[in-house]
Amino acid sequence: MKEKHRSMKQYKTRSKKIDIASKNLIIFMTTIVILILTILISFILYKSVNFFKEFSFFKFIFSGDWSPGKDGASDSSYGIGRIIASTLMMLLISLIFAIPLTIFSSLFITEYLSGRLKKFVILFIQLLAGIPSVVFGLFAIDQIGPMFVKMGAPTGANMMTASLTLSFMALPTMIALSINAIEAVPEGHKYASLALGMTKERTTFSVVLVSASPKIVTAIITGIARIVGETMAVILIAGNSTRGLNVDDGFTGFLFSSIKTLAGTIGLEMLENNGSIHESSLYAIGLVLFFVVIIINLLIMAIGNISNSNRNRHKKNKKFASIGYNKNYTYNSHKxxxxxxxxxxxxxRKKVHSTVLRAFMISSTAIIIGFISWILITVIANGLINFNYYSFVEITGQRSGIFALLLTTILLVVSTIIIAIPLSLFIALYLAEYAHKDSKFAKIIRFCINVLASTPSIVFGVFGLSLFVTAMGLPMSIFAASLTMTIVIMPTMITSFEDSITSVPTLYKEAAYGMGMSKSGVMFKVVIPNSLKGFMTTVILSVSRIIGESAPVYLTLGTAVRMPSDGFFSSGATLTTEIYMLASEGSTAELLGTAYQIAFVAILLVLGLIILSRYISNKLDPLHKNVTWKSKFINLYNSIFxxxxxxxxxxxxxxxxxxxxxxxxxxxxxxxxxxxxxxxxxxxxxxxxxxxxxxxxxxx
Known part of the structure; x- marks a missing residue:
């Protein structure tokens, strides 16, 4: 009996030590990540100081002439007023396309589609999200640009080409968040509206849309961050002229202006700057972008707080107007x-109203599906037409071929995931299991994570170039690029990991505690195993993000196509950076053919990852464990033939x-x-x- 009591006491002591060690490890890793984020912000501020010693902030913002020269040159001017105006106008035109498509398609998908058709449309939109941005740029150069040239544009690279392309690039994020907001509207609101005699369409727009509008506005603001921060695709399709908006050639000339954006300026000039002042001015532009992102996140928080305060407002504060009816009035039955x-x-009126709204919803969804089909068919068809086995061995003018690009991309993915998963998991565990809900420290961490999640990737690329390559002396390599990409994907992974952890039912944890399990035991034996489905989906989508990113990789890995013979310390190019290089070099048939072939390989890779994520999700779902491949094949055969x-x-x-x-x-x-x-x-x-x-x- 004494031995049993002693062993029980030893077990409790050991469990307590493990709990303390686990907690300390999680807090330590969280501190490291917070330190990295602090260094990121401080580094950008530090690199911008040299510029602001020479030029005033207001002159930098409001002056319109951007013509950097060598240090000490008298004709140098650093004004981003025209660049800011061009960026804002491009954003406005993109939102004119994106907002109606987002609202109408989200409502149609959520309220009118069901079953397999709804899943198919959502999967199609996810394909749009998985297409790398440089593939959008390549497609816009080849298809959208010539379309606007026929309408009177002097060149295919102009503001309208960039705006239309960016609107469709932002749509997947905006639609996904809007669908979540619409599905969160209580069913009772819809049933009450229908019971009062309102039509399905009027209920959708007057009740469902109004109830979900705060979160839809948040989705639109998130899309704004995506549009403002895009770099490599904009460099390819915006024209990159420092003249700004063309107001001399009428409305057509204005729409087809050749413009340069804030993020595009950094991407174009960072590796080829004219000296320390020019480099510091580019960091100052990055600082401006960072402040824009902070303002966007503050707006999201403000909208969320306003919606919560309106929802929780007490009924006694509501004032109702009365018109003082005559109590002796008897209704006239004839009237x-x-x-x-x-x-x-x-x-x-109801019929006309319903018909018009339904037509808008159907046409918006059809436009999105049509655009996705257009880009996929174009890339796949051109990739197959220009398919050449020799390109896998050697691309014209380079040392190696597509196989080297693919191998470099895989090594970058592996090294990034190895670093990012433990860091993201530890912070997610701290926020979900250890941090108090009302803790100011946890709120600050979440706000910083949200800011970094919407920060343009070019800012991370500049940070990685300056810290890992210049300051730490690492060569431009897969390892330096993986450290940079870790910071890029970590905010999204932390948020997704935390959502997966908090979605584990509380009853599971209570049952584990009731059986005498320790805090660490509950985490590693209950919480994490039941969160694996969300973890795997997040990791696969993060891999897709790594493959699709080009701006940070372009600055920290290099652009030369070569075999990674030095392992993780090899320099080179990935699939997306080589697409950018080929598209920016010219529009000859040979270059475009090779670029489409690489884009075809990249899309196949991303498509395979999306299918793999869905397969793993179904495999880890207990409702789908009994579904065999044979039954799936039989169902597919019956549905087709x-x-x-x-x-x-x-x-x-x-x-x-x-x-x-x-x-x-x-x-x-x-x-x-x-x-x-x-x-x-x-x-x-x-x-x-x-x-x-x-x-x-x-x-x-």
């Missing part, structure tokens, strides 16, 4: 009968014909006359009822 008889006007296509198309055309007949009958001349007549009668009757209800005015 009410007239209102009922003329209800045709209300039905006609045993589907009654003829009956389906016959039913589809019959429904379309019936809808059109109903529409033409509704908008016929006879019904419009009835609508106009009833509208006048209803207005007169309602006016008389309100006048009678108020009663005669009292006179002194």
């Amino acid at each position: 009410l009968d007239v209102l009922v008889q003329t209800n045709t006007e209300s039905r006609f 045993k589907f009654h296509y003829r009956a389906w198309f016959k039913k589809l055309f019959k429904n379309i014909r019936r809808k059109f007949k109903k529409l033409f009958r509704t908008i016929s001349y006879k019904n419009i006359r009835i609508y106009y007549k009833n509208s006048r009668i209803r207005k007169k009757v309602i006016k008389d009822i309100i006048k009678d209800a108020k009663g005669p005015r009292k006179t002194n």
Whole structure:
């Protein structure tokens, strides 16, 4: 008995020591990451100081002439006013395209689609999110730019090309967050609206959209950060002229201006600067971008606080207006009968309103799916047409070929993931399991993580170039690029890991504690195993982000195509950086063909990762464990080869014909006359009822 008691005491002591060691390790790793983030901000401030010693901040912001020269040159000028104006105008045009498409498509996907069709559309939009930005740039150079040239643009690289391309690049993030916001609207709101006689479309826009609007605004602001921070694609398609917006050649000349953006200026000039002042001015632009991101995150927090305060406002503070009805008033049944008889006007308006809104929603979703199909078909077709086995061995003008690019990309992914996973996991465990919900320290950490998650990747690239390559003396290599990419993907991984940990049911933890398990035991034996599904999905999506990034890799790894013979200390180029180099060198058929071939390989890689993430999610889901490959193949075979296509198309055309007949009958001349007549009668009757209800005015 004494031995049993002694062993139990030793077990508790050992568990307590393990808990303390685990907690200290998590706090230590969290401190390291916070220190890295502090160094990032401090380093950018420090590198900007030299510039602001020579030039005032207001002159830098509001002056429009940007023509850097060598240090001490009298003709040098550092004003980013025109660049800021060009960036904001490009952002505005992008939002004009992106916001309606986001709202209409999100509502249609959430409220009107269900089952397999909804999953298919969401998967299609996820494909758009997985396409690397330089592939968008290549596609815009080859397809969108020539389209605007036919409309009167002097060149294919202009503000409209950049704006349209960036709007579709921001759509996946905006739509995904908007769908989450719409799905969070309580079902009771919709049922109550439908019970009051409102149509499906009016309920969708007047109830669902209004309820989800604060979070949709947050999604749009997140998309703004994506548009402002894009670098490499903008360099390819915006024109890069320092003249700014063209206001001399009319409206067409204005829209097709050749512009340079804030992030694009850093990417273009960082590796080829004219001296310390020029380099410091580029860091100052990075500081401006960083402040823009902070303002965006503060706006998101403010919108969230406003929505919460409106939701929690007490009913007694609400003021209702009254019009003082006459209690002795007796309703005139004849007037009410007239209102009922003329209800045709209300039905006609509802039909037209519903038809118009439904058309907007369907067309918006069709535009997005059509654009995704356009870019995928273009890249795949051109990749297959220009497919050449020799390019895998050696690209024209380079030492190696696509195989070397693929190997360098894989080594970059492996080294980045090895560093990023433990750091992100430890911080997520601290925020989810150790930090108090109302702790100011935890709130500061979360705010910093959100700021870094929306910081343009070019800022991280500049930081990695200056700290890891210049200050620490590391060569431009896979290792330096992986350290930089770790900082790029870590904020998103931390947030996703924390969401996966907090989604573990509390009952699991309580049951584990009830069985005598320690804090560390619960974490490593209950919390983490039940979060593996979310962890694996996050890791695979982070791998896709690493493959798609080009700005940080371009600055810290290099651009020469070569085999990574020195392992993780090899310099070289990845798939995306080589696409950028080929697209920026010119638009000859040979260069574009090779670029499309590399883009085809990159998209296949990203598509494989998306399929792998879905497979792992289904494999770790207990509801799908009994589904075998044989049953999946049989279901796929039946859905393709045993589907009654003829009956389906016959039913589809019959429904379309019936809808059109109903529409033409509704908008016929006879019904419009009835609508106009009833509208006048209803207005007169309602006016008389309100006048009678108020009663005669009292006179002194």
